[in-house]
Amino acid sequence: MSRRHFQIVIVGSGFAGSLMAMMAHRLGFSTALIERGRHPRFVIGESSTPLANLLLEELADDYDLPFVRPLCKWGPWQAQLPHIGCGLKRGFTFYHHELGRAFQPDPDRLRQLMVGASPNETMADTHWYRPDFDQYLVEQAQGLGVTYLDQVELARVSEEKNCSHLEGNRQGEPVQLSAEFVIDATGPRGFLHRALGLAEKPFLLLPPTQSLFSHFTGVGPLPNDFGSAGQTPPYPPEQAAVHHVFSGGWVWVLKFNNGITSAGVAATDAVASALNFRSGESAWRRLLERLPSLGEIFGPSKATIPFIHQPRLAFQSAVIHGSRWVMLPSAAGVIDPLLSTGFPLTLFGVTRVGRLLAHHWQRSTFPAELAGYARVTALELESTANLVGALYAAMDRFDLFKQLSLLYFAAAHFSEAARRSGQAQLADSFLLCRNPVFSDELREICKTATQPLSADAADVLAERIRKAIKPFDLIGLTDPSRGPWYPALDPDIRLSPNRPVNPALVSRAAVGSK
Numbered sequence: 001m002s003r004r005h006f007q008i009v010i011v012g013s014g015f016a017g018s019l020m021a022m023m024a025h026r027l028g029f030s031t032a033l034i035e036r037g038r039h040p041r042f043v044i045g046e047s048s049t050p051l052a053n054l055l056l057e058e059l060a061d062d063y064d065l066p067f068v069r070p071l072c073k074w075g076p077w078q079a080q081l082p083h084i085g086c087g088l089k090r091g092f093t094f095y096h097h098e099l100g101r102a103f104q105p106d107p108d109r110l111r112q113l114m115v116g117a118s119p120n121e122t123m124a125d126t127h128w129y130r131p132d133f134d135q136y137l138v139e140q141a142q143g144l145g146v147t148y149l150d151q152v153e154l155a156r157v158s159e160e161k162n163c164s165h166l167e168g169n170r171q172g173e174p175v176q177l178s179a180e181f182v183i184d185a186t187g188p189r190g191f192l193h194r195a196l197g198l199a200e201k202p203f204l205l206l207p208p209t210q211s212l213f214s215h216f217t218g219v220g221p222l223p224n225d226f227g228s229a230g231q232t233p234p235y236p237p238e239q240a241a242v243h244h245v246f247s248g249g250w251v252w253v254l255k256f257n258n259g260i261t262s263a264g265v266a267a268t269d270a271v272a273s274a275l276n277f278r279s280g281e282s283a284w285r286r287l288l289e290r291l292p293s294l295g296e297i298f299g300p301s302k303a304t305i306p307f308i309h310q311p312r313l314a315f316q317s318a319v320i321h322g323s324r325w326v327m328l329p330s331a332a333g334v335i336d337p338l339l340s341t342g343f344p345l346t347l348f349g350v351t352r353v354g355r356l357l358a359h360h361w362q363r364s365t366f367p368a369e370l371a372g373y374a375r376v377t378a379l380e381l382e383s384t385a386n387l388v389g390a391l392y393a394a395m396d397r398f399d400l401f402k403q404l405s406l407l408y409f410a411a412a413h414f415s416e417a418a419r420r421s422g423q424a425q426l427a428d429s430f431l432l433c434r435n436p437v438f439s440d441e442l443r444e445i446c447k448t449a450t451q452p453l454s455a456d457a458a459d460v461l462a463e464r465i466r467k468a469i470k471p472f473d474l475i476g477l478t479d480p481s482r483g484p485w486y487p488a489l490d491p492d493i494r495l496s497p498n499r500p501v502n503p504a505l506v507s508r509a510a511v512g513s514k
């Protein structure tokens with residue numbers, strides 16, 4: 001059969017692959033998008049964040065993809081694309097459970113943390129119901145003129161004459177493609193990692209973890225007084241990415257507006273083997289027995305798909321680019337669903353690969369820029385893994401867990417403010433990992449947090465975290481009168497989307513940015 005040639009071949013049609021394909025097409029490249037499965041299909045990874053949505057908005061505008069725009073906020077999404085399943089996300093909710101005991105509300109709210117991300121529903125973030133969301137994007141890509149081939153099982157990749165050759169089959173028929181550049185969007189342990197036999201690289205501060213998850217119907221609501229001790233929380237607590245944290249792991253609960261709830265557990269190997277995650281649904285039931293408050297909520301629920309067990313959650317490929325190929329961040333690595341870091345990491349990467357194609361294609365600068373992309377992607381994955389590793393170490397010490405998570409919220413809000421004020425260059429990497437002041441402190445704090453800590457040492461660390469956050473804190477995370485409920489208050493940032501935040505405020509905080 002004849003070989004079809006494209007300038008760009010993107011493998012994997014998750015949201016990242018489809019976006020990348022549309023961007024390449026808009027830049028004038030002949031583009032093919034190759035998928036192993038068939039839409040609509042289940043894929044995990046659903047909860048978005050303000051930073052992810054800002055990055056998505058920028059891509060929609062920069063590459064003239066107006067049909068992506070409504071997906072960036074709950075209000076426009078519901079008004080314009082109500083048929084695409086979606087969840088309302090007003091912020092991040094955390095509860096700390098003791099295994100074997102019902103969750104106890106306490107007047108000082110010591111066992112919880114709520115960080116609001118939006119002052120109202122219209123501007124709120126979302127959980128993406130990926131079967132619908134990804135199908136919509138792939139259809140838009142096809143509508144623009146991207147060549148889309150699904151049900152393709154690629155077996156080999158090789159290089160010759162300035163081209164990569166891809167070979168496989170589609171429903172028993174051979175498929176042969178050649179590409180000037182291949183972009184791998186197949187997710188962790190994906191196509192190029194396997195086809196090229198690349199090594200894995202461990203994350204040093206992250207414990208080995210596993211996950212077990214499914215989609216459910218019939219999940220009950222969080223009781224009204226869950227953790228609120230009679231007071232009104234900053235937003236309805238379950239309109240959020242809800243994190244139920246316990247020693248050695250945590251459960252996520254994300255509610256969609258189509259009756260489906262996404263839920264699962266990520267935990268250390270010790271917890272996973274004690275509950276025998278391999279056994280699937282029965283392990284989930286055993287976990288719910290140990291978390292009786294969650295057991296009540298999930299009592300009447302039914303899984304809509306078989307439970308998926310990931311025996312090793314985190315992954316990083318030791319090599320993430322070659323001269324004629326690159327992995328998007330989600331193919332380069334994955335850490336944990338904690339704090340919904342996957343989408344912003346992925347969208348930063350998509351943005352950078354877009355710039356690479358737009359400004360450096362067939363120029364002498366291309367190899368250096370490609371290597372630069374790989375460096376910053378690895379740095380972002382490492383910084384995220386450091387923070388998540390520190391959070392795992394603090395899961396039985398919730399006061400420290402809360403302090404550590406504020407590092408994420410400070411960096412995320414700062415990055416959002418920088419982008420909204422037209423100064424994206426001040427926060428051009430996830431977790432501010434190219435800002436030497438913040439990133440050095442983040443690394444050292446995480447290293448300390450993963451060591452055994454006395455109560456005094458934990459207090460010293462909490463103070464160090466407060467100091468690290470202070471220069472970047474635009475939303476009162478270091479104000480002792482706030483917390484553990486942080487409503488989205490900042491009127492400059494939140495209430496007037498068309499009014500930029502004060503650039504001086506952002507610049508002052510970013511002194512020291514590279």
Ligand SMILES: Cc1cc2nc3c(=O)[nH]c(=O)nc-3n(C[C@H](O)[C@H](O)[C@H](O)COP(=O)(O)OP(=O)(O)OC[C@H]3O[C@@H](n4cnc5c(N)ncnc54)[C@H](O)[C@@H]3O)c2cc1C
Pocket residue numbers: 011012013014015016017034035036037043044045046047048152153154185186187188190191211213264328330331334336337340341342343344346
């Ligand atoms: C348990 C878990 C929970 C998560 N939760 C969140 C969250 O709440 N928020 C968040 O921001 N991030 C989350 N993440 C991370 C998130 O899943 C990823 O960032 C996101 O899915 C990346 O999207 P993608 O389009 O790059 O890849 P994917 O969504 O992984 O899509 C990859 C696509 O490639 C296709 N494919 C795979 N192999 C091949 C092949 N050989 N040939 C052709 N096609 C192939 C697949 O069928 C699929 O369609 C989570 C990750 C895990 C593991």
